[in-house]
Amino acid sequence: MLDAIDLKIIEELKKNARAPLKEISARVSLSVPAVGERIRKIEKKGYIKQYTAILNTDLFDNQYLFFCLITTTEKDSSIDQALRQFSQKHPELLECHRLLGEYEYILKICLSSSREIESFLISLRREIGIEKSVTFTVLSSFF
8 A cells, every 4th residue: 555655756756757766755755765665665566567758759850649539349358459469560559548438549649640640540440440530630749
């Protein structure tokens, strides 16, 4: 079970997972060794699945961010595994989340052109089986 200090540490890691322990310890009012030990325990218990980098797509040449809402033709748990396998072959698929509502999944995709999103969606339809989809192009992000 996490206590209030563990939750503060997690909040600091969410802001910057590469923050020095000294900086985190100052913010949560614990010693550096105590913070390091708490982080190890939080990781060991599985509260933190992984550390990732949030890329600034504006700095990459011709990179566009898309969100795609999809509903699949199949309605069983095999779709989750199929999407995981699809993502391993398509690194441009950055995130996939299961939803409640009209659409079943939302995908976050980074590609260099509308032609590439078309090709990506064709592959997705062929490999996963899509009943319906709607795709949005991100114009800008502010946080």
